[in-house]
Amino acid sequence: MTEQASPDGLAEQLRAARQWAGITQEQLAGLSTVSVRAIRDLEQGRVRHPRRETLRLLAGAMRLSDARRAALELAVEGAEAGTVMREAYGAELAPPPQPLRRLVGRAEELRVLTGLLATEHERLLSVVGLAGVGKTRLAQEAALLLHGRDRTPVVWVDMNETEPPAAGPTGTRSPRSALTGWARSVALGGRGLDELASVIRGRATLLVLDGHDTGPHLTPPLLELLHVCERLKVLITTREPHRTPGNRMLPLGPLPVPDPEPGESPSGPEVPGASLTAGQPAVELMLSYVGHMRPDLMPGDSLVRTVARISRALDGVPRAMEAAASWLLLRSPAELLRIARTTPLDVVDDVTAADTGDAGGEGLAALLAAAVGRLDDGPAALLGDLSLLPDGWSADQAAAGLSATPAAVVRDVHALMLRGLVRRLPGEEEGAPRFGVLNLVRQLAAERAASLVPATALVST
Numbered sequence: 001m002t003e004q005a006s007p008d009g010l011a012e013q014l015r016a017a018r019q020w021a022g023i024t025q026e027q028l029a030g031l032s033t034v035s036v037r038a039i040r041d042l043e044q045g046r047v048r049h050p051r052r053e054t055l056r057l058l059a060g061a062m063r064l065s066d067a068r069r070a071a072l073e074l075a076v077e078g079a080e081a082g083t084v085m086r087e088a089y090g091a092e093l094a095p096p097p098q099p100l101r102r103l104v105g106r107a108e109e110l111r112v113l114t115g116l117l118a119t120e121h122e123r124l125l126s127v128v129g130l131a132g133v134g135k136t137r138l139a140q141e142a143a144l145l146l147h148g149r150d151r152t153p154v155v156w157v158d159m160n161e162t163e164p165p166a167a168g169p170t171g172t173r174s175p176r177s178a179l180t181g182w183a184r185s186v187a188l189g190g191r192g193l194d195e196l197a198s199v200i201r202g203r204a205t206l207l208v209l210d211g212h213d214t215g216p217h218l219t220p221p222l223l224e225l226l227h228v229c230e231r232l233k234v235l236i237t238t239r240e241p242h243r244t245p246g247n248r249m250l251p252l253g254p255l256p257v258p259d260p261e262p263g264e265s266p267s268g269p270e271v272p273g274a275s276l277t278a279g280q281p282a283v284e285l286m287l288s289y290v291g292h293m294r295p296d297l298m299p300g301d302s303l304v305r306t307v308a309r310i311s312r313a314l315d316g317v318p319r320a321m322e323a324a325a326s327w328l329l330l331r332s333p334a335e336l337l338r339i340a341r342t343t344p345l346d347v348v349d350d351v352t353a354a355d356t357g358d359a360g361g362e363g364l365a366a367l368l369a370a371a372v373g374r375l376d377d378g379p380a381a382l383l384g385d386l387s388l389l390p391d392g393w394s395a396d397q398a399a400a401g402l403s404a405t406p407a408a409v410v411r412d413v414h415a416l417m418l419r420g421l422v423r424r425l426p427g428e429e430e431g432a433p434r435f436g437v438l439n440l441v442r443q444l445a446a447e448r449a450a451s452l453v454p455a456t457a458l459v460s461t
Helices: 007-021 025-032 036-043 052-061 066-074 081-088 107-118 135-150 175-187 193-200 220-228 273-277 281-293 301-313 318-329 333-342 351-356 364-373 377-386 395-401 406-418 439-460
Strands: 124-128 154-158 205-210 232-238 248-251 422-425 434-437
Touching: 007 025, 007 036, 007 052, 007 066, 025 036, 025 052, 036 052, 052 066, 107 124, 107 135, 107 248, 124 135, 135 154, 135 205, 135 232, 154 175, 175 193, 175 205, 175 220, 193 220, 220 232, 248 406, 281 301, 281 318, 301 318, 301 333, 318 333, 318 351, 318 364, 364 439, 377 406, 377 434, 377 439, 395 406, 406 422, 434 439
Parallel strands: 124 232, 124 248, 154 205, 205 232
Antiparallel strands: 422 434
């Protein structure tokens, strides 16, 4: 597969590289044995097809990294991307994206995920969970550890982005965009298998498909890539379980939240703040969001208590808590708590999206509604019934109360948990596991279940 690029891109790349190295054209000529005239012609865009050996001499003289060297060669008109990438491929060329924030409250999940990635037998893994729960951030941390510890190349593909252009604004092509373009195409069932396989070959590699929500089964080209590249591992983040054989699913639930306080009411008893935050990642994260948005609020016991209750009302979902904190520009903490308890979907999209009326179809409220809407009728009806129960029910209790068989309830509760709509509550060692429906989806679940009633009544008649 040949991609076209402008010779002006090569000229700019070479000039930028030389200036980065801090040397003149004459000095570069002396270090590389390439003539000053040839270097001048290259930097002025007069040469369309320089010899690869010339570029290698220049790159070596400027001590360019593998990624910069590959970018320079890809800027040549008619350069074969596959050939360039095979020679330059490595950890420096394929790093994971750097996270902007530290990971909070996911130590055990990270330990499990990195442990599985380190084994030889697990080659296809998917982190499954509700939108906004932190799947991408967990995958980033695991990829960073693998990349830093073992120097494993990480091909990271954001499946929610449109395919990047083959060339940038100056006509140059990015080596990383070539890799991600092939990988995205293969994941979607398109072309790129031969090119990507020829680059990876027998090299240990982690391919991350972030937000791969296109269907329950992986495409044949992606499965073929796993077969051909025997040291390749694929990590998927998704809202829906992938049912491909050999896929190891890791359900990711919300962050742990504090237990309800005894006799808690909207005013609430005076409970020391420390007792609410100790060992509670959701409260710690929510407090950081509040501190960034409203540094004028003093983190005393009263504020901590309110923040803890907000985090519980929002189920410890990081994206929901961050969006809710943005509303503190307009609301007091007490007002925000009241809304989070009564109509939580009103605060799970940030203020900017609400002001503009444009969530781009990707606001958390819309994503939660879509998650409930994708359920089959059986699990949807069960979720609606379970949303009416107070938290702390067991599968047997739910089956008895709903006049359903325990096996059917357990099956559907399992499906709901994989999608993050139902969570397991702490205290399992004291008896049977206890569960609860997320506050964020209770109203959505009730509305979906109500929409099933007319169809059921029609069948019965």
